[in-house]
Amino acid sequence: NAGVTQTPKFQVLKTGQSMTLQCAQDMNHEYMSWYRQDPGMGLRLIHYSVGAGITDQGEVPNGYNVSRSTTEDFPLRLLSAAPSQTSVYFCASSRSDPGTVYNEQFFGPGTRLTVL
Amino acid sequence: GQSLEQPSEVTAVEGAIVQINCTYQTSGFYGLSWYQQHDGGAPTFLSYNGLDGLEETGRFSSFLSRSDSYGYLLLQELQMKDSASYFCAAQDSNYQLIWGAGTKLIIKP
Numbered sequence: 001n002a003g004v005t006q007t008p009k010f011q012v013l014k015t016g017q018s019m020t021l022q023c024a025q026d027m028n029h030e031y032m033s034w035y036r037q038d039p040g041m042g043l044r045l046i047h048y049s050v051g052a053g054i055t056d057q058g059e060v061p062n063g064y065n066v067s068r069s070t071t072e073d074f075p076l077r078l079l080s081a082a083p084s085q086t087s088v089y090f091c092a093s094s095r096s097d098p099g100t101v102y103n104e105q106f107f108g109p110g111t112r113l114t115v116l
Numbered sequence: 117g118q119s120l121e122q123p124s125e126v127t128a129v130e131g132a133i134v135q136i137n138c139t140y141q142t143s144g145f146y147g148l149s150w151y152q153q154h155d156g157g158a159p160t161f162l163s164y165n166g167l168d169g170l171e172e173t174g175r176f177s178s179f180l181s182r183s184d185s186y187g188y189l190l191l192q193e194l195q196m197k198d199s200a201s202y203f204c205a206a207q208d209s210n211y212q213l214i215w216g217a218g219t220k221l222i223i224k225p
Binding site for chain 1: 120
């Protein structure tokens with residue numbers, strides 16, 4: 001199993017550009033989420049999904065869109081990049097909706113994004 | 117607002133025991149989890165406390181007191197490879213994780 005994979009590993013954008021960060025998992029996990037991590041801070045939830053076709057907003061959703069057409073994939077789209085979106089982005093998955101029983105989250109290796 | 121407080125940095129000696137504290141304030145609370153993150157790496161799960169008391173997993177233990185809104189991670193027999201950042205994360209009323217800012221553990225030989 002590859003676990004959770006993310007592409008690209010590094011990305012530099014100019015202000016106003018759009019792009020999609022890819023995330024895929026091969027563990028048949030129902031729950032997937034996107035976080036951003038800024039220096040000296042913990043992870044902040046951007047968007048999450050409890051299953052294919054279902055997404056919801058987290059703590060910091062503005063400027064980002066997600067979709068979940070399959071169980072495996074959960075892409076994150078930056079609509080119009082801003083310098084404030086410079087961060088490390090982590091995708092995570094867990095076995096089921098954490099509302100049922102707590103399941104450890106498995107994280108991808110991260111995407112380091114710089115917006116100039 | 118929702119917040120978790122943990123020390124920004126802790127220093128310990130190889131072979132010793134260290135405790136990393138975490139206090140939380142969330143809208144609803146279901147449990148406290150701990151993750152380890154090495155520099156440049158992704159967080160990895162260490163433990164979860166849904167009930168009061170101590171959970172032990174090898175050299176690592178985690179404790180929760182709901183009445184005090186407090187928990188801690190205890191690392192025993194410290195090894196150099198334990199040098200990392202440690203995050204507490206509280207599961208709130210929406211079952212989402214609210215993360216602390218992390219504690220950087222520095223281990224000296």
